[in-house]
Amino acid sequence: MNVTMLGSGCWEGTPAPFCSCRICSIASKDHNSIEYRSRPELFVSTEEGKFLIEISPDIRTQSTRYNLPPVTDFIVSHWHFDHMFGLYELHAWIELVIKSKVNIYCSVAAKEMLDRQFGFIPTNIIVIKAYKPFELHGVKITPIPVYHMSSIDKDKTPYNLNNTFGYILEDSNNKIAYLADYYEVPEQSLELIEDAEIVIADGTYLFEERYPDKPYQNATHEEKDPDHLHGDSIIKFTNSLNNARIIYHSITHLPEQEHAELQALLPEGHEIGFDGMKVT
Numbered sequence: 189m190n191v192t193m194l195g196s197g198c199w200e201g202t203p204a205p206f207c208s209c210r211i212c213s214i215a216s217k218d219h220n221s222i223e224y225r226s227r228p229e230l231f232v233s234t235e236e237g238k239f240l241i242e243i244s245p246d247i248r249t250q251s252t253r254y255n256l257p258p259v260t261d262f263i264v265s266h267w268h269f270d271h272m273f274g275l276y277e278l279h280a281w282i283e284l285v286i287k288s289k290v291n292i293y294c295s296v297a298a299k300e301m302l303d304r305q306f307g308f309i310p311t312n313i314i315v316i317k318a319y320k321p322f323e324l325h326g327v328k329i330t331p332i333p334v335y336h337m338s339s340i341d342k343d344k345t346p347y348n349l350n351n352t353f354g355y356i357l358e359d360s361n362n363k364i365a366y367l368a369d370y371y372e373v374p375e376q377s378l379e380l381i382e383d384a385e386i387v388i389a390d391g392t393y394l395f396e397e398r399y400p401d402k403p404y405q406n407a408t409h410e411e412k413d414p415d416h417l418h419g420d421s422i423i424k425f426t427n428s429l430n431n432a433r434i435i436y437h438s439i440t441h442l443p444e445q446e447h448a449e450l451q452a453l454l455p456e457g458h459e460i461g462f463d464g465m466k467v468t
């Protein structure tokens with residue numbers, strides 16, 4: 189399977205709204221710059237077909253920039269804006285161009301949000317279950333639950349977690365783990381990613397100690413976003429995985445440092461993702 193990271197940015201993307209920082213200025217001037225980061229999206233293609241993981245709010249520009257063939261199968265990790273709300277962008281295409289439903293594979297919690305917010309868009313929603321593999325276009329996909337929405341998830345067992353899934357993607361050549369957003373990955377899920385050669389991991393707050401003079405910098409631990417890991421605890425977690433390659437997604441402009449500068453701060457085997465990155 190061929191996996192391409194189409195979106196490497198965090199929830200606001202780079203350039204971010206109303207931001208004129210050093211990084212957003214570079215990205216605004218040149219949308220082909222490596223500093224330009226759209227919201228999360230992975231494109232998977234095999235000899236049998238193709239699908240997207242996430243429905244990024246940037247799906248419109250990603251599909252045209254990368255000249256994607258029409259894709260009607262989507263796998264969603266969770267119902268947060270930056271991972272699913274690009275479905276609004278596809279409405280006219282679904283309704284007026286292909287005139288048939290698109291397939292969305294997701295958790296029961298994501299289905300509830302789709303029913304509530306997107307009921308007018310023709311979709312065929314397939315609810316998938318934790319640790320129950322399914323096959324799509326020759327790829328075996330195993331949903332692995334992660335803890336991400338602390339207020340809802342914290343008292344749940346891994347088998348009852350139904351908000352956020354990471355995914356293991358396997359075929360005869362590759363085994364890749366995509367971890368979407370999380371603050372904790374349960375042991376049962378960790379066991380399944382042990383022999384993956386690549387782990388795509390959350391880098392939202394990877395460099396938060398470098399944010400220059402941003403209000404967030406002086407936040408106490410309690411004030412910080414409890415739905416993600418922060419700073420060194422991210423590296424501690426990914427180092428504990430012992431996988432050959434770690435690729436970070438959801439990179440933010442906030443440290444105001446260029447891709448190469450951020451990359452130089454990471455241990456060997458760890459990579460900052462970028463838009464258009466060929467993962468396999």
Ligand SMILES: [Zn+2]
Pocket residue numbers: 203204207208209210211212213441442
């Ligand atoms: Zn900025």
Ligand SMILES: [Zn+2]
Pocket residue numbers: 266268336369
């Ligand atoms: Zn999220």
